[in-house]
Amino acid sequence: MSLQLDEFAELALDLTSGISDADRFQRLLTTIRDLVACDAAALLKLSGHHFEPLATNGMEAEVLGRRFVIADHPRLEAIARAGDVVRFPADSQLPDPYDGLIANHPSDLKVHACIGLPLLVNQRLIGAVTIDGFNPNQFDGFSDRELRAVTALAAASLNNALLVEELELLSAGGGERVGRPQSAQPGEIIGQSAAMLDLKREIGIVSSTDLTALVTGETGVGKELVAEAIHAQSPRAARPLVYLNCAALPESVAESELFGHVKGAFTGAISHRQGKFEMADGGTLFLDEIGELPLSLQAKLLRVLQYGDLQRVGSDQPVQVDVRIIAATNRDLKQEVSEGRFRADLYHRLSVFPLWVPPLRSRGQDVALLCGFFLERSRSKLGLSGLSLTDAAQQAVMAYAWPGNVRELEHCLFRAAVVARSAQSGDRIAIEPAMLRLGQTPASPQPDMADQDGAEPAALREATDQFQTRLIRQALEAVDGNWSAAARRLQMDSGNLHRLARRLGLK
Structure with a gap:
């Protein structure tokens, strides 16, 4: 068995066709699967220390979402190091990363035949193609020379796509994050649905500008990832991305957190301190849960957005800052404006470029x-x-x-x-x-206010504190620790909840 000239021609013609990268990659794998009669194939892109699947054929849909850390997968590590066609023995003891992930087969069915094709451009690894089959002798009829030809065409296809991507992101770099652990890296937005492709397109549009962006969506949809993506693709990417959760700010310290303070401005202000705006100078400030910001601070925030200067608490000297604002909320700010809880002028200033993150x-x-x-x-x-x-x-x-x-x-x-x-x-x-345990919530013990074993009843204040503590904890557990959402669940003001939680020792 051998590959024919017209079969290689079909692969080559796809390189110059006007189809999208996703379609080109999928057709590439379909052609390879037909040529070598394999049960499954995958095209992987090298991204840092892991392989990212760009297209799969014959595998479960979830494989496209996996990010295979090379050091964790011996077969992929062998492919990355080889520089040439890798044929794994049928009895290889190296675990296959796709075991249990082949479509329409029992989850415990193991892959028996496996070939890895490292994709190189100028001796630089850019990705790999993996070919898998259940027959131990499935690929014996193909020579390494034929497989190298397939490798060259696949490498050219992937390299073309990477060059276009590099040109589109030429001005972007790796931004520094402030307000998060230093080890944290900008997350990846996973998704290929129409709604997510539209969102990614909008991120690309707004990233190249300095427009203020307002990211909206339900709790847990990934609004912070959108802010990270905007910053990472922007001309400010080499400057800090500073994070501030407005819902977690007690009103008494919120102004100092945003604008900083000078020594002696208030009790405990023993030194000058920069606020988040100054920390983000030249970069981006991400204001999460902006709908929770007290009205008293909204006016001061508006002034900074309008004029680009601020005053530290305790000082009358203006400080100029150059900051790009990205705000996020799970509230309907239009409704908040109509009910008097959010300033209309600030809303219009923030929502210059709105982005909506769809629910899962x-x-x-x-x-x-x-x-x-x-x-x-x-x-x-x-x-x-x-x-x-x-x-x-x-x-x-x-x-x-x-x-x-x-x-x-x-x-x-x-x-x-x-x-x-x-x-x-x-x-x-x-x-x-x-x-x-989908749709299940652990049963919560109900408060029993009656005497237990003849014990004296607790004082009213103590019993009330215990009851409030239990309710707050239950509300926080139900919303994954989101204080703003917990306040709405308990039908109370967010600031009041924070103050009550501190008094009860929950914060």
């Missing part, structure tokens, strides 16, 4: 991609060789509405992975539907 329930197959992303992350954290969902668990995940959006999905999968590891032996784990 409306994103279709993006759920599968996100499952792959979080499962691979959980696999790495738990030190497993493989982690996947059973077919029934996949169906349950796709059918669930995910009211907590992406954050709920992430927490659900990690919790299920921990449960699965404790319930199953070995280091290749499959998550069953019951382990997901």
